[in-house]
Amino acid sequence: MKALKLTHLLLFIILCHSQVSCVDWIISEDLTLAVEPYDGTELRMNGYYYYMQNNRIMDTYIFYKNGILIHGNYSENNDGNSICYMDSLFLSPRFLEGMNKYNYGAFHITKDSIVIEKWMVLSGPHYVLLVSGNILNDTTFVINRNENSYTGNVFQMEKLFHFHAFSPKPDSTNVFIP
Numbered sequence: 001m002k003a004l005k006l007t008h009l010l011l012f013i014i015l016c017h018s019q020v021s022c023v024d025w026i027i028s029e030d031l032t033l034a035v036e037p038y039d040g041t042e043l044r045m046n047g048y049y050y051y052m053q054n055n056r057i058m059d060t061y062i063f064y065k066n067g068i069l070i071h072g073n074y075s076e077n078n079d080g081n082s083i084c085y086m087d088s089l090f091l092s093p094r095f096l097e098g099m100n101k102y103n104y105g106a107f108h109i110t111k112d113s114i115v116i117e118k119w120m121v122l123s124g125p126h127y128v129l130l131v132s133g134n135i136l137n138d139t140t141f142v143i144n145r146n147e148n149s150y151t152g153n154v155f156q157m158e159k160l161f162h163f164h165a166f167s168p169k170p171d172s173t174n175v176f177i178p
Contacts, residue, residue: 033106033117035067047166064172139163
């Protein structure tokens with residue numbers, strides 16, 4: 001009996017180090033925004049959008065025509081940084097290996113508005129964050145609102161995202177969004 005418990009514990013630990021975390025198995029909120037193909041021209045799909053603060057790239061969004069997005073937050077680990085760093089990161093085979101549920105989401109664009117739904121980065125259950133903003137042109141948009149689905153808190157902000165052409169983009173296929 002003791003050996004069986006030890007075996008279950010070891011199996012749980014091994015699974016916790018796989019791409020799908022243990023927290024995802026325990027509790028996770030579903031996205032409510034339907035994933036729909038995007039065929040518009042309001043934003044470009046042949047690269048990524050980045051938000052810079054103090055000459056450092058802090059956030060990126062890679063949008064795909066299938067309605068899925070990859071989001072990254074780089075406040076701690078980007079050499080000061082630069083488009084060059086992001087390009088090399090996105091080309092690295094290790095980039096997709098390190099992806100978690102909170103890196104993925106869905107988006108909808110209607111005229112000059114963008115709505116993004118993605119999982120929040122937490123050390124517990126994955127709750128949903130609803131992000132919205134305005135599209136200024138096909139290479140620039142501004143995020144001005146975040147709403148936490150768990151607490152209901154709404155945060156106003158102004159994050160200006162700029163486009164950078166880039167190819168090949170990382171694959172959007174993932175185990176979190178069918």
